[in-house]
Amino acid sequence: MTNKFKIINDPVYGFIKIPHEILFDVIEHPYFQRLRRISQTGLLNLIYPGATHTRFHHALGAMHLMFTALETLKLKGTVISREEEKSAMLAILLHDIGHGPFSHALENMLMHDWHHEKLSLLLMRRLNDEFEGELSMAIEMFQGKYHRKFFNQLISSQLDVDRLDYLKRDSFYTGVTEGNVNTQRIISMMNVSDEELVIDAKGIYSIENFLTARMFMYWQVYYHKTSALAEHLLVKILARAKELVLAGTALPASENLRYFLHRNHSGSASPEDIHRFTQLDDTDIIQAMKAWAEHEDFLLSYFCQCVIRRQFPKTVISSKPFDAAFIQQKKEKTNEIFGIENGEKLVDEIALSLLPYSAHRQPIYLLLKDGRKITLENSENQILSSSISQPNTKYILAFPRETDAII
Known part of the structure; x- marks a missing residue:
């Protein structure tokens, strides 16, 4: 026994x-x-x-x-x-x-x-x-x-x-x-x-x-601004991978990850969905990012290299939303530097909100x-409770370092 x-x-x-x-x-x-x-x-x-x-x-x-x-x-x-x-x-x-x-x-x-x-x-x-x-x-x-x-x-x-x-x-x-x-x-x-x-x-x-x-x-x-950016990049990596796969591009991935990249429906989870999900873990994503970092698709490769090589975009943080003209400037500069037309996908404003209590x-x-x-x-007898009952929001702007980091 x-x-x-x-x-x-x-x-x-x-x-x-x-x-x-x-x-x-x-x-x-x-x-x-x-x-x-x-x-x-x-x-x-x-x-x-x-x-x-x-x-x-x-x-x-x-x-x-x-x-x-x-x-x-x-x-x-x-x-x-x-x-x-x-x-x-x-x-x-x-x-x-x-x-x-x-x-x-x-x-x-x-x-x-x-x-x-x-x-x-x-x-x-x-x-x-x-x-x-x-x-x-x-x-x-x-x-x-x-x-x-x-x-x-x-x-x-x-x-x-x-x-x-x-x-x-x-x-x-x-x-x-x-x-x-x-x-x-x-x-x-x-x-x-x-x-x-x-x-x-x-x-x-x-x-x-x-x-x-x-x-x-x-x-x-x-x-933390870099932590928030890293998780944001993970989402962009999976979103771009699904976009490419559904458009007919073959991407190297583990069998279970490939299953979800091709899955494009909502509703009830099937027994097959659950079986596949319980086989997935961090290693499937890491393995995929290592392979996709060398892919010919510029966006997928760029996002994966940011994470795998820890070469993150530049980030600045603010207590209020960033000026739309400044964001547009970064997008245009990105297109110019990389010779692409979808540079807006490399520039992100991330909003983080917290209500402590x-x-x-x-x-x-x-x-x-x-x-x-x-x-x-x-x-x-409370000292802090009433002062931490208000929501607080911070904004992070991420953009390629090559576009000039100075605001």
Whole structure:
């Protein structure tokens, strides 16, 4: 008999336990093992060399934090059955199983109108059939249909174990200390009131620190101008490749990637779509970009060389949209320098928006000593919550360096 109660050595948390056999079985499944080959942060390692961790790492870390959170809630008097514990851990373990190559970067490019959460749910249902219904409660929790709301809030909300792990993990691997949140302190402040997740009022500053850390990580890491450009280029590469293939151009690619390059319809995913998708990972895209970098199509070759050789276009950043005349000037200069007529495809304005905390979308509640609940931004002790409830947008303009970088 295989010992399924394993202990995993994680660089962020130390030893992680697998307390239920079904968790081990799911981790061993090919659907989950594929996450070893899916980058957690896309092409971020081109900016922060240490950011080479995967969705596999993140899913295990989130599972560990879920276990820790449930243990904390039990100590505070919340009754949680062994079946509920197992299901909540399964739900968070599988919450990202539907991610495609390079995580968010190519979402909807391969499976049109299929967000990773939609694919995750579909794959969870397949696993549920395979494991004879053991994931039924986990799927209810994942969808927010389970009668105890706090389980879904731990999986997906403005303060969930998913965000707690990716902030701490991404901070660890990038070396950006601003994102290093105190997960133990935050989890120790979690509580349940009327079957909803709340935070003990004395933990307000830990929560504000978490929200500001997330904001800093977005602007300093995830929305770093070069990182945003790299992901934008990935989308342009796949879009151009599909355009060429559908026009009859033969492009070298793995069998599974070739399948999606030729696929040009929306609607329900067929069994063949799902089978092909679960065979795809980052290596298919990297292999293709290496080959396409030498292709005769100028645009495809240019985009691929930018990524593979890390020869990115020039970028400038602004708090407001760029002047249309300036953008047009860059497009005309691009046509002139490269001797092409579609230079506008090499000049891009990218808009990045962030709302650090929404007071309206499933707000964070504080539990006062007298049992009353108040929203975070309405606490008289809050310092930052009201000031980070406004959206912020930045604009990046990317254009070939040869067109003169000086504005």
